[in-house]
Amino acid sequence: xxxxxxxxxxxRWSFPTLVWFGAGRLSDLPGALAEIGGxxxxxxxxxxxxxxxxxxxxxxxxxxxxxxxxxxxxVQPNPTGENVVAGCEVLRKGGHDCVIxxxxxxxxxxxxxxxxxxxxxxxxxxxxxxxxNFRRVQTNGMLPVIALPTTAGTGSEFxxxxxxxxTDSHRKVIIFHPKMLPELVILDPELTVGLPPVLTAxxxxxxxxxxxxALCAPGWHPMADGLALTALKMIDGALASxxxxxxxxxxxxxxxxxxxxACTALQKGLGAVHALAHPLGARYDAHHGMLNAVxxxxxLRFNLPAVxxxxxxxxxxxxxxxxDPGAAVLSWLETLxxxxxxxSSLSKMGVGVGETEIPxxxxxxxxxPCALGNPIPLNEAGVEQILRAAL
Ligand SMILES: [Fe+2]
Numbered sequence: 467x468x469x470x471x472x473x474x475x476x477x478r479w480s481f482p483t484l485v486w487f488g489a490g491r492l493s494d495l496p497g498a499l500a501e502i503g504g505x506x507x508x509x510x511x512x513x514x515x516x517x518x519x520x521x522x523x524x525x526x527x528x529x530x531x532x533x534x535x536x537x538x539x540x541v542q543p544n545p546t547g548e549n550v551v552a553g554c555e556v557l558r559k560g561g562h563d564c565v566i567x568x569x570x571x572x573x574x575x576x577x578x579x580x581x582x583x584x585x586x587x588x589x590x591x592x593x594x595x596x597x598x599n600f601r602r603v604q605t606n607g608m609l610p611v612i613a614l615p616t617t618a619g620t621g622s623e624f625x626x627x628x629x630x631x632x633t634d635s636h637r638k639v640i641i642f643h644p645k646m647l648p649e650l651v652i653l654d655p656e657l658t659v660g661l662p663p664v665l666t667a668x669x670x671x672x673x674x675x676x677x678x679x680a681l682c683a684p685g686w687h688p689m690a691d692g693l694a695l696t697a698l699k700m701i702d703g704a705l706a707s708x709x710x711x712x713x714x715x716x717x718x719x720x721x722x723x724x725x726x727x728a729c730t731a732l733q734k735g736l737g738a739v740h741a742l743a744h745p746l747g748a749r750y751d752a753h754h755g756m757l758n759a760v761x762x763x764x765x766l767r768f769n770l771p772a773v774x775x776x777x778x779x780x781x782x783x784x785x786x787x788x789x790d791p792g793a794a795v796l797s798w799l800e801t802l803x804x805x806x807x808x809x810s811s812l813s814k815m816g817v818g819v820g821e822t823e824i825p826x827x828x829x830x831x832x833x834x835p836c837a838l839g840n841p842i843p844l845n846e847a848g849v850e851q852i853l854r855a856a857l
Contacts, residue, residue: 470686483624484650485726489715491654492523492614495566496531502610502649504564508536508557510577511569512543520616520657524568536560538580541569544631544638544751545576547590553580557609567613567648568657570669571620571754574613575628578646581609582628595627595642595835603643613648616657618708618721619669619755621676621729623651631748638744640835653726655718663709665755667806670705670721672755673697674802675739675762677728681780682766682773683735683839690734693727695783700724702784702802709806735839738765738831738852745830750817759808760815763800764855765840768848770796772841812856819857827853 484501486494499507507528515521516539528535538556541549557565557580567577583590585607593599613623622628627642661669677697680690704720711717742765743757770777770792781791788794800810809815819827828849831837837844 483647483730485653486650487653487723489654489656489719491652492520492657493527494652495524495527495612496533498612498650498652499533499564502564502612504610504612506534506536506561506563507566507612508538508560508562508564509566509568510538510541510553510573510580511567512541512573513539515539515569515573515616518660520568520660524566524614535566536562541573541576543572543753544747545572545579545628546631546633548633549576550579550583550590550630553577554583557584562609564609565611567611567623568616570615570617570665571622571629571672574615574620574622575630577613578611578622578648579628579630579641581611582641582643582646584609590630590641591632591639593641593643595640600643603645605643605645608643608645611648612650612652614652614654614657615722615725617661617665617669618658618718618725619672621673621725621732623648624726624729625732629744636748637830638748651726653722655715655722658718658722659713659715661712663712664807666712667705667709667808668753668755668759669725670701670708670755670806671759671762671803671808673721673725673728674701674705675755675758676732676736677701677724678762678766679736679739679839680728680731680734681776682769682841683737684841685734687734690731693731694734695780697724697728697731698780699783700727702798705802706805736836737840738768738837738844738849741831741834741837741840741844742827742849742853742856744834744836745827746812746817746819749823749827752815752817756808756815757812757817759803760810760812761852761856763796763803764852766796766799767855768852769841819853824850824853
């Protein structure tokens with residue numbers, strides 16, 4: 467067990483989200499609004515879901531309860547600052563007092579940023595997660611958010627930040643404030659059964675990467691470690707089933723809750739997987755979860771010398787055989803990746819990184835806040851080594 471200096475150790479943990487779990491709880495939206503004191507919600511989703519039965523179901527449920535709702539769906543797969551500004555316009559014009567975020571990570575991130583920006587006079591990028599920029603936020607104007615995830619992976623519904631693409635610099639910028647945390651999360655597994663298999667796999671791999679990176683991140687956080695380990699066990703048992711049997715509510719429920727736990731655990735830290743996935747996603751508009759699926763084995767291989775203790779625990783929990791826990795976990799990861807048909811390299815997923823683009827990607831990965839959570843301190847040579855292995 468790692469030795470810490472408990473006489474001098476001080477740390478900060480937070481597990482505050484109210485969750486309503488259960489199949490069919492979309493119909494509890496009126497009660498959820500009453501719970502948070504909202505009367506005039508703006509539903510924010512993405513274009514792909516705009517005409518879905520999930521959105522019409524939400525609108526009809528609210529209408530039947532006498533609640534008028536607004537609607538905004540101009541959210542790109544990697545949401546941009548322009549999407550947030552457009553959402554704020556709709557919010558202000560409609561006089562809304564809260565936001566209902568329905569969708570995957572993109573809709574969730576955009577919705578949280580809109581709810582935060584509702585009360586700000588500064589531009590969005592002034593709140594990039596650098597130093598104490600979050601103290602610039604005028605909290606009294608922020609609106610509460612009810613989040614209903616339709617994917618099991620991003621975990622944005624349990625996070626206090628949004629990842630927004632700055633289209634000028636082609637960077638993914640993390641916007642952070644502690645109060646960006648949704649006030650209420652409705653985990654309704656029925657909302658995830660319509661997710662196509664490839665997105666089930668990619669978002670599930672995102673959840674897996676949150677748990678694995680949190681478990682491997684340095685620092686003393688046994689609560690996060692417990693969540694991460696349990697999430698990894700649940701994903702091991704459920705991801706392949708959710709992928710091959712979309713209507714399997716047991717697998718869908720397990721993935722949804724595992725994603726929630728993994729995202730709660732990632733407050734301990736993320737690492738090189740996310741540090742590299744962010745600039746790759748911003749430059750190539752590639753799916754975040756699929757990028758993580760490709761990067762994870764290469765990052766784990768790089769990190770193995772520093773995470774032998776975590777690998778021993780994880781291999782034991784997953785009941786993996788073999789005398790080398792690190793190798794066993796790596797093999798388990800690559801097997802699961804193949805079972806859900808995730809590509810094994812960036813080129814196979816259609817991300818063609820040119821030789822001249824490598825230095826810029828490495829520099830952007832090193833300045834990403836997630837780089838600080840990697841168990842082996844990252845430098846240019848290390849990040850380049852991982853990136854080249856993943857090409
Ligand atoms: Fe992620």
